[in-house]
Every structure is written in C-alpha cells, then in structure tokens.
Amino acid sequence: xxxxxxxxxxxxxxxxxxxxxxxxxxxxxxxxxxxxxxxxxxxxxxxxxxxxxxxxxxxxxxxxxxxxxxxxxxxxxxxxxxxxxxxxxxxxxxxxxxxxxxxxxxxxxxxxxxxxxxxxxxxxxxxxxxxxxxxxxxxxxxxxxxxxxxxxxxxxxxxxxxxxxxxxxxxxxxxxxxxxxxxxxxxxxxxxxxxxxxxxxxxxxxxxxxxxxxxxxxxxxxxxxxxxxxxxxxxxxxxxxxxxxxxxxxxxxxxxxxxxxxxxxxxxxxxxxxxxxxxxxxxxxxxxxxxxxxxxxxxxxxxxxxxxxxxxxxxxxxxxxxxxxxxxxxxxxxxxxxxxxxxxxxxxxxxxxxxxxxxxxxxxxxxxxxxxxxxxxxxxxxxxxxxxxxxxxxxxxxxxxxxxxxxxxxxxxxxxxxxxxxxxxxxxxxxxxxxxxxxxxxxxxxxxxxxxxxxxxxxxxxxxxxxxxxxxxxxxxxxxxxxxxxx
Numbered sequence: 001x002x003x004x005x006x007x008x009x010x011x012x013x014x015x016x017x018x019x020x021x022x023x024x025x026x027x028x029x030x031x032x033x034x035x036x037x038x039x040x041x042x043x044x045x046x047x048x049x050x051x052x053x054x055x056x057x058x059x060x061x062x063x064x065x066x067x068x069x070x071x072x073x074x075x076x077x078x079x080x081x082x083x084x085x086x087x088x089x090x091x092x093x094x095x096x097x098x099x100x101x102x103x104x105x106x107x108x109x110x111x112x113x114x115x116x117x118x119x120x121x122x123x124x125x126x127x128x129x130x131x132x133x134x135x136x137x138x139x140x141x142x143x144x145x146x147x148x149x150x151x152x153x154x155x156x157x158x159x160x161x162x163x164x165x166x167x168x169x170x171x172x173x174x175x176x177x178x179x180x181x182x183x184x185x186x187x188x189x190x191x192x193x194x195x196x197x198x199x200x201x202x203x204x205x206x207x208x209x210x211x212x213x214x215x216x217x218x219x220x221x222x223x224x225x226x227x228x229x230x231x232x233x234x235x236x237x238x239x240x241x242x243x244x245x246x247x248x249x250x251x252x253x254x255x256x257x258x259x260x261x262x263x264x265x266x267x268x269x270x271x272x273x274x275x276x277x278x279x280x281x282x283x284x285x286x287x288x289x290x291x292x293x294x295x296x297x298x299x300x301x302x303x304x305x306x307x308x309x310x311x312x313x314x315x316x317x318x319x320x321x322x323x324x325x326x327x328x329x330x331x332x333x334x335x336x337x338x339x340x341x342x343x344x345x346x347x348x349x350x351x352x353x354x355x356x357x358x359x360x361x362x363x364x365x366x367x368x369x370x371x372x373x374x375x376x377x378x379x380x381x382x383x384x385x386x387x388x389x390x391x392x393x394x395x396x397x398x399x400x401x402x403x404x405x406x407x408x409x410x411x412x413x414x415x416x417x418x419x420x421x422x423x424x425x426x427x428x429x430x431x432x433x434x435x436x437x438x439x440x441x442x443x444x445x446x447x448x449x450x451x452x453x454x455x456x457x458x459x460x461x462x463x464x465x466x467x468x469x470x471x472x473x474x475x476x477x478x479x480x481x482x483x484x485x486x487x
Contacts, residue, residue, distance in 0.1 A: 002070045003060070004144035005051055006044030012198065013040065017224035020195060020257070022232040027195075035232055035255070036195035042097040042252035043146055043196040046089075046104055047071070058089050063141055064355070065134070073104040074141040077112050078355045083290065083346045087297035091339065094301025097252030098433060102193020106291065106446075107147025110201035111137060112356055113286040114218055114272045117279050119354035129272050130354070136220055136270065140199075148197035148223070150259055151287065153205040153215075154187035162208070162215040172202060172261060173214045174274060181267040182274055184217065188259040192445070194230055195255040197223050202261075204273070207281025216280045218273035219266045227264040230257050245398030246425045249432050286358055288455075289345070291446045292368040293359035296342030299375040299442055302433065303335035306382040309429045313386035316426040318417030324385045331381050334374040341367040362459045365452040372449035375442045379434040389414075389423070390430035398424075 004012070010031045020027045022035040030036040049059035050071060063070040064078045077083045093101045115137065118129035140147065153162070156170030165171065172186035188202060203218045221228065233256045273279060307328055311321050321328070345363035352358055383391040396410050401424065403410070411420030418426070433439070443449065470479065 002063075002066070002068050002074075002141060002144065003050045004047055004071075006048040009044050009047040009144075009146070010040065013196070016198070016222075019224050019228060020230040020232055027232065030195045038250060038253035039102075039193065039255045040196045042093070042099075043101050043103045043193075045096060046073075046093060046101060047144070055092070058085065058092050061085060065138055066141060068141075070141045071104075071144055073108040073146070074144060076115060076137065076355065077290065077357055079351075079357050080346055080349060083293065083349070083357050083359060084343065086290075087294045087339070087342055087346070090294055091297040091301035091304070093252075094298055095304050098249065098302060098305050098429075099252040099437075099439075100192060100254040100298060101196075101252065102191075102254060103146035103148055103196035104193075106149025106151065106192060107197065107199070107201040108149075109287055109290050109294075110149040110151070110203055110218075111140065111147065111220075112290065113283055114201070114203075116286055116352045116354045116356040116358070117218075117283045118272055119352070120282065121273070121276055121279055125276065127276075132269050133272055136272075143198075145198040146193075146196055148191060148194045148200045150188040150191045150194075150200050150202040151205055151284075152189055152191065154189045154258075155205070161212055163212045171205065171215050172217065174217055175263060177274065178265075181265055182217070182219075182271055184219065184264050184266060185261050187261070190233070191257050191259055192254060194223065194257040194259065195232060199223060200259070202259075203283060203287070204280040205284075207284050208277050210277055213275045213277045216273060216275050216277045217271075218283065220270045220272070221264060221266060225264055227262045229260040229262065231260070232257050245402070246421070246428050247398045248437060249429050251432075253437055285361060286352075286356070288368075288447060288452075289349070289359045289361045289364045292364040292371075292452065293342040293345035293349075295371050295446055296338030296340075296367045299371050300335040300339035303331060303338075303375060303378045306378055306430075306433050307331050307335075309426065309433055310382045310385040312426045313390055313423075313430050316416060316418040316423040317387055317389075327381050327385055331378045334378045338367060338370050338374055341370060362456060365455040365459075368446065368452035369449050369456070372443045372452075379439075382430055383434050386427065386430045390427040391434070395424075395427060395431070 013031055014029060018026055018028050027033045027036060031040050046059055049055035059072055060069050061072050061075055064076045072085060072089055114133050118133045121127050122130045153171040156165040156167060162171040169186040172184060172188055174182050175185050176183040200221050200223055204216050208216050314321060314324055345359040348360035348363055349358050389395060401407050401410050414420035414423050416423055
C-alpha cells in the first residue's frame with residue numbers, strides 16, 4: 001500500500017497499543033479522545049488529499065526509491081523541487097486546519113537527514129547503516145506511515161553535558177548493546193504530533209563529543225513499542241478545545257508529548273547511529289537546514305488564516321476591510337518574508353552525495369530568527385483589527401450563550417455587523433490563533449532563535465566583509481579589534 005486514505009489511516013491508529021495519557025488517564029483511542037482526535041483529524045485530511053485531484057500534486061509525489069506515487073511525507077527529498085514541495089504542502093496544511101501537523105513533518109525530516117548521515121558513515125567507517133535506512137524508508141513508503149520526530153531531550157541542568165547530569169535519563173541514551181540490537185532509556189520532551197503518528201524517529205538532541213557517546217543514537221520505534229510511555233502535554237488552558245461548542249475551533253489542534261523510554265529494545269535493523277559521536281553534529285546541522293527552511297511556510301500558512309480571521313472579525317464588527325488594509329498588508333508582508341527566506345535557503349542549497357538536497361544552512365537559520373519574531377507581530381495586528389471582543393479575555397463562554405435563562409440576551413449583546421453567534425465564532429478563531437491552542441512553536445519550535453543567531457554569527461565571513469570594505473575605501477592601514485581590557 002503506497003497510498004492510504006483518511007479512514008484507513010484512522011483504522012491503522014486504532015490497532016495500536018494504547019500507551020498515551022492525559023489528565024492522569026489512559027487514552028484508549030487517539031482517534032476519538034477529545035485531547036487527540038482533532039490532530040488525528042487534521043492528519044487524516046492530509047491522507048485524504050492524496051485522492052483529491054486539486055490537492056494531490058502537493059500532498060503526493062513520485063518516490064525516488066520506488067518510482068511509485070507516494071504520500072509526500074514518505075519520500076526522499078532529493079531535489080530543490082522536493083524540498084520546495086515540502087514548504088508548499090506545509091503552507092497548504094496550515095491554510096486547511098490553522099495549525100501544525102507534526103506527524104507529517106519532523107520524523108520525515110529526520111529519516112531524510114539519516115539518509116545522508118548514514119551514507120557518510122558507511123563510506124568513512126565501513127558500517128551498514130545506510131542500507132538499514134534505505135530498507136526502513138521503503139517500509140515507511142509501502143505502509144504509508146506517519147512519523148513523529150523526537151529530537152529534543154528533557155536535558156536537565158543546561159549548564160551540564162548529558163554525561164554530567166545527576167539523572168542520566170534526562171537525555172535519551174544507549175543503556176545496553178546486544179548482538180541483535182540496543183536497549184535505550186531516557187526522556188524526550190515537547191515532541192510534536194506523537195498522538196497522530198505510527199512511528200517515532202528518535203535522534204540525538206545535539207552534537208556531542210566522545211564523553212557523551214552513550215547519548216549518540218538514532219533509531220526508529222513504533223509509537224506503541226513496549227517500554228514507551230507517552231504523556232500528552234497541551235496546556236490546561238487548551239482544555240476548551242476538548243469541549244463542545246465554539247469556544248475553540250474544531251480544527252487541527254497540534255499535540256505535544258513527553259516520551260518516557262524505559263529500557264526499550266530496538267532491533268539492529270532500526271538502529272541508524274549508535275555511539276558515532278562525530279556524526280551527531282552533522283545530523284543536527286542537516287536537520288535544522290531542512291526544518292528551518294520549511295518552517296517559514298508553516299507560520300506563513302497560519303498567517304494567511306490570521307489575515308482571513310481579521311477580515312471576518314472586522315466585518316462581524318460592522319466595519320470594512322478597507323479601513324484596515326494597511327495593517328492587513330503588513331500581515332501579508334510578514335507572511336511572505338518567512339516563506340520567501342525559506343525558499344531562498346532551498347534555492348541556495350546543494351545536493352549531497354547521497355542524493356539528499358540540503359538547503360543553505362545560513363539562510364535557513366536566518367529564517368528561524370524571523371519565524372521567532374514576525375508571526376508575533378502578525379498576531380498583534382490580528383488582535384488590533386479584531387477589537388477587544390477577541391483579545392481582552394472577557395468574552396462570554398459558549399455555555400453562557402446557550403443558557404435558557406440569559407443566553408439569548410448574551411447573543412443579542414454580541415450582535416454587531418453580524419448576528420451574535422457569527423461574531424462569537426469569528427472572535428474565538430482570532431483568540432485561538434493568537435493566544436490559544438492554535439499557536440505553533442514560533443519562538444522555540446525546531447530550536448531556539450538564539451541558537452540560530454549563533455549559527456549566523458559563526459557562518460558569516462565577517463573578516464572578508466571588512467577586507468572588501470577596506471579595499472573599496474582605499475584603506476591600507478591595519479585595522480583590528482582592540483585588545484581586551486586588562487582586569
């Protein structure tokens with residue numbers, strides 16, 4: 001099966017062992033539980049897109065491995081057009097559901113990154129990791145799997161290396177190496193889209209040295225593998241997403257999770273890195289290049305919906321779009337900046353010897369700095385256009401609007417350029433997009449903006465710029481930074 005529709009996808013999730021918890025209780029079925037069903041619903045919509053003539057070109061592509069049509073998130077990104085397709089799909093997903101679809105994102109990026117890293121490892125070390133990745137990739141495609149990517153560790157004390165942590169489990173690590181596989185344990189934190197995935201690609205959370213080689217791993221595990229416990233971690237304030245009514249749009253609603261690996265056995269054919277510490281930095285470098293180039297499309301897609309939500313809110317208030325056109329223009333400019341910087345990174349990228357296309361790392365990290373800034377400006381403008389009813393936090397609840405005692409009066413009080421219910425729904429969407437459960441991880445999703453700035457600082461050829469400026473100015477004297485002041 002190279003393609004699967006939304007209903008088949010839901011049925012495949014139902015067959016998995018329940019191992020996810022929320023509010024202290026086991027989630028028996030992620031497709032129906034209020035905390036997870038909306039994210040599953042949004043991913044199911046992407047599966048259905050494969051059978052929609054208008055959307056299929058974005059959501060499917062010809063697999064470089066099999067030559068068959070496959071879900072885009074099951075394929076190797078082997079060209080600039082392929083990574084561009086990643087961005088176009090992500091923007092379309094956000095336009096469809098308003099928020100992130102983690103189960104078709106980070107895990108897919110992870111397996112692509114491992115395609116390149118294991119190619120290098122096999123060539124330099126004589127290992128057979130690349131063949132394992134190739135076989136696993138075929139398994140993913142043949143079974144139309146959704147993959148979560150577990151990169152971020154719990155970390156513990158940020159001033160200490162993983163090997164120095166009082167609790168070694170703060171970072172996922174190899175506990176034991178056996179002839180037929182490895183045993184891993186530890187914590188992965190704030191992992192996106194786990195509720196909607198079939199499998200998890202777990203990788204080292206940073207580049208490490210030899211002292212931390214136990215933490216240098218890359219594996220694929222089923223989401224319901226024995227020994228893995230998952231705690232779904234969306235904010236308590238997002239509980240309204242689980243209620244009936246319009247207090248939160250019944251849309252994509254991204255999920256996050258903590259993963260607790262308790263002596264999980266991983267067979268050799270699913271182990272892609274184990275102790276080869278010098279390659280962890282490359283893996284993270286390739287991952288962030290792909291991920292941070294594409295994330296500009298994610299926030300642009302949600303920004304598109306914020307533009308529409310602001311227009312609807314203005315009209316529901318009885319005002320014209322024209323009155324806010326300059327502000328709407330700025331929202332659109334913010335969206336297109338993050339999208340286009342990401343596309344620039346893809347265009348300036350290059351092909352890896354393994355066949356993977358890797359976007360330009362400098363531009364990808366520049367994009368991350370803008371993703372951590374511009375979407376917040378867009379949210380503020382959206383609230384500004386919408387007025388206090390969508391921003392002040394004093395909006396009546398759905399239950400109050402339905403009260404037989406006073407609900408009709410509440411709806412009458414809410415009526416303006418539209419009836420009360422219409423204005424309520426428009427306001428709640430703005431709230432959800434700007435301060436609620438629909439917000440993706442703009443600031444720290446995919447890593448911190450400070451980390452991206454450090455990469456920019458390291459990659460820019462500052463001395464070359466200074467030398468060229470001296471030449472143009474005709475300066476022949478030596479110019480150098482002053483020596484540090486003596487203490």
